[in-house]
Amino acid sequence: RKEVEQDPGPFNVPEGATVAFNCTYSNSASQSFFWYRQDCRKEPKLLMSVYSSGNEDGRFTAQLNRASQYISLLIRDSKLSDSATYLCAVNMNTGGFKTIFGAGTRLFVKA
Amino acid sequence: SAVISQKPSRDICQRGTSLTIQCQVDSQVTMMFWYRQQPGQSLTLIATANQGSEATYESGFVIDKFPISRPNLTFSTLTVSNMSPEDSSIYLCSAAASNQPQHFGDGTRLSIL
Numbered sequence: 001r002k003e004v005e006q007d008p009g010p011f012n013v014p015e016g017a018t019v020a021f022n023c024t025y026s027n028s029a030s031q032s033f034f035w036y037r038q039d040c041r042k043e044p045k046l047l048m049s050v051y052s053s054g055n056e057d058g059r060f061t062a063q064l065n066r067a068s069q070y071i072s073l074l075i076r077d078s079k080l081s082d083s084a085t086y087l088c089a090v091n092m093n094t095g096g097f098k099t100i101f102g103a104g105t106r107l108f109v110k111a
Numbered sequence: 112s113a114v115i116s117q118k119p120s121r122d123i124c125q126r127g128t129s130l131t132i133q134c135q136v137d138s139q140v141t142m143m144f145w146y147r148q149q150p151g152q153s154l155t156l157i158a159t160a161n162q163g164s165e166a167t168y169e170s171g172f173v174i175d176k177f178p179i180s181r182p183n184l185t186f187s188t189l190t191v192s193n194m195s196p197e198d199s200s201i202y203l204c205s206a207a208a209s210n211q212p213q214h215f216g217d218g219t220r221l222s223i224l
Contacts, residue, residue: 031210046112089212091211098159099144101154102153103152
């Protein structure tokens with residue numbers, strides 16, 4: 001089992017739709033969690049951190065469920081510019097701090 | 112967040128040669144990492160670059176193939192040695208404070224003929 005797993009998609013949604021991505025992690029000692037956005041042929045860029053209490057940034061909402069070991073990202077009112085790959089990332093300290101990334105979920109928002 | 116400069120941005124190399132990629136961070140950071148990303152694939156961690164000591168390599172990656180240096184808190188290099196077409200990929204440097212989100216350089220697109 002991979003340490004961090006995501007549904008690869010692709011998700012094809014119309015503008016204005018709400019779309020949700022999930023990500024599961026296997027190491028219960030994981031310490032912090034993030035969502036990144038990666039555009040084609042570009043480096044990943046931090047979208048938002050994920051907190052146990054849940055957090056919101058405009059149209060984006062992230063949730064963490066430690067008991068079930070998953071994180072989620074909700075995008076409301078999708079825009080064409082939201083089309084990208086969304087990567088979840090998990091920080092863990094297993095004899096040394098490192099970040100493990102999911103394979104990414106591809107999102108296409110169409111007019 | 113830290114600004115990370117990586118160079119070269121791309122290169123085309125002959126098989127059997129080696130290439131060194133440089134990564135410069137504009138502020139002192141605790142952690143620096145090197146990743147590889149094949150087209151359409153996920154990020155794969157190659158190693159953690161440790162200041163003043165040998166890098167910590169992930170399973171499947173070895174120092175002879177991917178020697179890494181980190182002489183100070185703001186600079187690291189990754190060398191891809193004795194390259195073969197299978198090494199064609201994007202190589203990404205990242206930096207972070209401990210348990211904080213990572214920030215990436217623009218990446219180096221490497222093609223091996």
